[in-house]
Amino acid sequence: MFKALYSRLKQGYRTMPFPPKNDVLSKRFAGLPCVVSEKCKEDCAKCKAVCPTDAISGNGKDISIDLGKCLFCTECQRACPTGTINFSREYRMAVRDRNDLLIRDTLNRYEKTLKKEIKNIFGRSLKLRQVSAGGCNACELDINVLNTLSFDLGRFGIQFVASPRHADGIVVTGPVTKNMFLALEKTYNAVPSPKLVIAVGACAISGGPYIDHTETYNGVSSILPVDLYIPGCPPHPLTILDGFLKIMKAM
Amino acid sequence: MAGSILNIRNSQAKPLSEIPSLPFEKFCDFVIAQIREGARVVSFFGTPKTNATFMLTMVLAYDNDGQLGIVSTSVKDTYPSLTPQLPQVHWFEREIFEQWQVRPDGHPWLKPIRFHNPCTENSLGNSSQDILPSVTDFMKVHGQEPHEVAVGPVHAGIIEPGHFRFQCHGEHVFHLEISLGYQHRGIERALAAGSGKRTIHYMETSAGDTTIGHALAYCQAMEGLSDCAVPLRASAIRGIMLELERLANHTGDLGALANDVGYLPTSSYCGRLRGDFLNMTALICGNRFGRNIVRPGGVMFDLDDSLITELQNRLDKIFNDVKNAVSLLWSSSFVVDRFDETGIVTKKTALDLGLVGPAARACGIERDVRFDFPTGIYQFSHIPLSTYSSGDVFARAYVRWLEIQRSTEFIRDQLKNLPDSAVMAAMPPLKKQSMVVSLIEGWRGEICHAITTDINGNISQYKITDPSFHNWIGLAMALRGEDISDFPLCNKSFNLSYCGHDL
Numbered sequence: 001m002f003k004a005l006y007s008r009l010k011q012g013y014r015t016m017p018f019p020p021k022n023d024v025l026s027k028r029f030a031g032l033p034c035v036v037s038e039k040c041k042e043d044c045a046k047c048k049a050v051c052p053t054d055a056i057s058g059n060g061k062d063i064s065i066d067l068g069k070c071l072f073c074t075e076c077q078r079a080c081p082t083g084t085i086n087f088s089r090e091y092r093m094a095v096r097d098r099n100d101l102l103i104r105d106t107l108n109r110y111e112k113t114l115k116k117e118i119k120n121i122f123g124r125s126l127k128l129r130q131v132s133a134g135g136c137n138a139c140e141l142d143i144n145v146l147n148t149l150s151f152d153l154g155r156f157g158i159q160f161v162a163s164p165r166h167a168d169g170i171v172v173t174g175p176v177t178k179n180m181f182l183a184l185e186k187t188y189n190a191v192p193s194p195k196l197v198i199a200v201g202a203c204a205i206s207g208g209p210y211i212d213h214t215e216t217y218n219g220v221s222s223i224l225p226v227d228l229y230i231p232g233c234p235p236h237p238l239t240i241l242d243g244f245l246k247i248m249k250a251m
Numbered sequence: 252m253a254g255s256i257l258n259i260r261n262s263q264a265k266p267l268s269e270i271p272s273l274p275f276e277k278f279c280d281f282v283i284a285q286i287r288e289g290a291r292v293v294s295f296f297g298t299p300k301t302n303a304t305f306m307l308t309m310v311l312a313y314d315n316d317g318q319l320g321i322v323s324t325s326v327k328d329t330y331p332s333l334t335p336q337l338p339q340v341h342w343f344e345r346e347i348f349e350q351w352q353v354r355p356d357g358h359p360w361l362k363p364i365r366f367h368n369p370c371t372e373n374s375l376g377n378s379s380q381d382i383l384p385s386v387t388d389f390m391k392v393h394g395q396e397p398h399e400v401a402v403g404p405v406h407a408g409i410i411e412p413g414h415f416r417f418q419c420h421g422e423h424v425f426h427l428e429i430s431l432g433y434q435h436r437g438i439e440r441a442l443a444a445g446s447g448k449r450t451i452h453y454m455e456t457s458a459g460d461t462t463i464g465h466a467l468a469y470c471q472a473m474e475g476l477s478d479c480a481v482p483l484r485a486s487a488i489r490g491i492m493l494e495l496e497r498l499a500n501h502t503g504d505l506g507a508l509a510n511d512v513g514y515l516p517t518s519s520y521c522g523r524l525r526g527d528f529l530n531m532t533a534l535i536c537g538n539r540f541g542r543n544i545v546r547p548g549g550v551m552f553d554l555d556d557s558l559i560t561e562l563q564n565r566l567d568k569i570f571n572d573v574k575n576a577v578s579l580l581w582s583s584s585f586v587v588d589r590f591d592e593t594g595i596v597t598k599k600t601a602l603d604l605g606l607v608g609p610a611a612r613a614c615g616i617e618r619d620v621r622f623d624f625p626t627g628i629y630q631f632s633h634i635p636l637s638t639y640s641s642g643d644v645f646a647r648a649y650v651r652w653l654e655i656q657r658s659t660e661f662i663r664d665q666l667k668n669l670p671d672s673a674v675m676a677a678m679p680p681l682k683k684q685s686m687v688v689s690l691i692e693g694w695r696g697e698i699c700h701a702i703t704t705d706i707n708g709n710i711s712q713y714k715i716t717d718p719s720f721h722n723w724i725g726l727a728m729a730l731r732g733e734d735i736s737d738f739p740l741c742n743k744s745f746n747l748s749y750c751g752h753d754l
Contacts, residue, residue: 003578003579004516004583007516007520007575007576007579008516010572011520011523011572011575011576025533026530026533026534026537027534027537028533028534028537028552029533029537029538030537030543050448051448052448052449052451052452053449053452071452072538072542072543073452073542073543074543075448130408130409131405131412132409132410132411132412132434133412133433134433134434134435134436134750135411135434136456136457136458136459136750137411137458137459137460137748137749138456138459138540139459140410140411141459141460141540142539143409144408145522145526147409148519148522148523148525148526149519149522149523150526160409162407162408163407164405174434174436177433177434177436178367178435179365179366179367179432179433179434179435180384180404180412180433182383182384183404183412186405187405208456209452209453210436210437213436213441214437215367215435215437216436233456233542234459234540236539
């Protein structure tokens with residue numbers, strides 16, 4: 001008993017503020033890519049040659065990266081001879097509209113104030129049910145991490161519930177395998193309307209590394225209407241948390 | 252034994268022509284004799300040949316000699332099952348049956364393991380009826396009193412999908428049957444189609460929590476196939492990454508075990524500490540799961556002096572907190588009481604079924620790739636084996652704690668004495684018509700990648716055996732005779748991968 005109390009003192013208070021006050025991300029963290037299209041050479045396709053998921057399209061001023069497909073492996077940044085593509089350390093990447101995942105040029109779209117969002121969420125709550133549909137368990141683990149005391153998801157009024165009947169929406173990870181199709185559909189149908197669908201990770205948005213495999217569908221949007229896209233492979237817990245807060249503002 | 256089997260070392264490539272192909276009966280007798288003398292099955296898989304024949308290739312491990320052996324045979328569409336005499340091949344034979352429709356006659360549990368269409372081209376015609384997951388015969392207990400409990404594929408927590416059927420009498424579990432395949436996304440099929448720019452990403456997402464383990468097994472295989480010498484500094488960094496992965500997962504598991512018996516202090520501390528280990532991984536490569544660092548030829552990120560100091564400081568602090576959090580477990584009598592004698596797997600069962608990793612070591616089996624088949628940095632820096640003999644939840648938890656201490660020590664050592672060299676070497680082309688078997692001790696246990704190249708030096712066959720492939724049956728055995736309420740605890744004590752199994 002005393003040992004447990006002493007240990008509580010020793011472990012300290014570990015819940016981080018959100019948005020984080022200090023720079024908690026690794027210096028090598030690859031977040032939102034920035035594209036400087038004027039640097040891009042028309043006749044060069046080196047980035048496309050190395051991109052594992054064909055996330056890059058267009059040339060010159062039309063070049064764009066599809067964050068829904070991007071695995072954030074940064075191979076394109078390494079291959080680009082002109083410095084057109086640079087991965088920033090911006091973790092806020094979740095969007096409501098699939099088209100907003102196409103990154104075309106240097107835009108600070110994500111610099112919009114988040115403080116307002118935080119204010120808006122007080123007094124609200126969001127109950128979610130998670131469905132893993134072919135994911136590699138990395139997205140699942142980094143969603144789970146939000147329940148640890150470091151992130152303390154409960155303080156934002158968000159809770160993962162055990163039954164779809166108790167949920168306001170589902171969080172889907174994985175490309176949706178053929179074998180999970182029925183279970184996903186049943187879970188979605190069991191959630192009372194109106195309901196949300198949140199796609200977390202490259203797999204759930206586009207199929208990710210498994211794009212066009214016969215064993216999978218290309219993400220959840222081919223089956224269900226998606227309300228929020230959280231890109232990454234896997235997305236950082238802060239990216240996921242930011243996305244959840246975004247959708248609460250929208251509700 | 253000479254002539255019947257090709258002996259190789261871990262990740263050493265050999266020409267296909269040197270692999271002996273025995274007539275089936277001789278193959279059968281030989282393999283059974285080898286297992287009786289202490290060998291075990293690492294992998295067993297089918298490859299289609301011409302004229303509707305299939306080659307069955309078995310990889311055996313001789314733990315005491317640090318040697319692997321490859322032996323093969325040819326069969327048509329059916330052969331007498333080895334499972335009745337060698338229980339450890341039961342899952343492999345089911346896999347071969349599902350992939351190639353080669354029937355092991357007399358197999359006691361012959362049914363799908365992943366629920367997908369066969370991989371044979373000529374069978375695509377009759378695969379029009381949809382295969383539904385978990386629609387198969389389950390073992391049933393008959394009588395008026397027993398009842399069946401079905402759980403999954405969608406579970407109450409944030410975890411992967413799988414289906415569990417319990418045959419119960421009240422709380423008492425007679426038998427648990429585990430039905431998987433929900434995560435099947437066709438990795439091996441895509442890999443066999445050739446090496447492309449997605450290959451490394453298939454590796455890193457085979458099991459996302461074992462990113463380093465699988466990526467390392469792949470890279471080590473490629474380096475074996477091309478005689479590429481990995482710079483020593485890269486090997487050391489790889490070792491650091493692999494042990495960090497182990498630290499994060501073992502710490503998380505101990506926290507989750509505490510949670511499953513309702514001991515919240517350790518549960519909440521370990522949740523945070525697991526994240527701190529992941530953040531150390533991110534410090535090195537930018538990603539919490541170790542994506543984008545291990546590549547054929549070496550590693551993509553080097554450590555400079557300030558980073559090394561930062562890592563050392565963090566490791567000391569985190570380890571002290573882990574020690575503090577975990578020691579609460581062992582001093583809490585009710586935690587120890589719940590862990591003790593729950594979910595026992597005997598040493599004999601573990602040996603018969605060929606369990607690997609902490610689950611095997613918790614049964615007192617000395618089995619660890621880092622120790623038995625060392626490659627890379629583990630050839631120079633040995634990690635002592637961590638075993639415990641009781642085979643219960645306590646043993647599986649305690650082995651994890653022992654490994655946490657030893658991995659921490661190992662990383663400290665590596666950071667202090669990091670060799671001075673480049674971190675990436677050029678990759679020569681792969682050898683043609685060769686085979687390599689690459690073993691890595693991931694945090695769950697032995698990861699095996701067996702790869703064959705074709706006449707042009709391209710990958711023609713890729714077999715991944717995740718430790719979970721061996722160990723799921725271990726969980727089923729641990730549940731026999733237990734109360735159904737102990738399932739979460741037993742499950743967590745194994746913490747197996749669904750996606751690593753389903754591929």
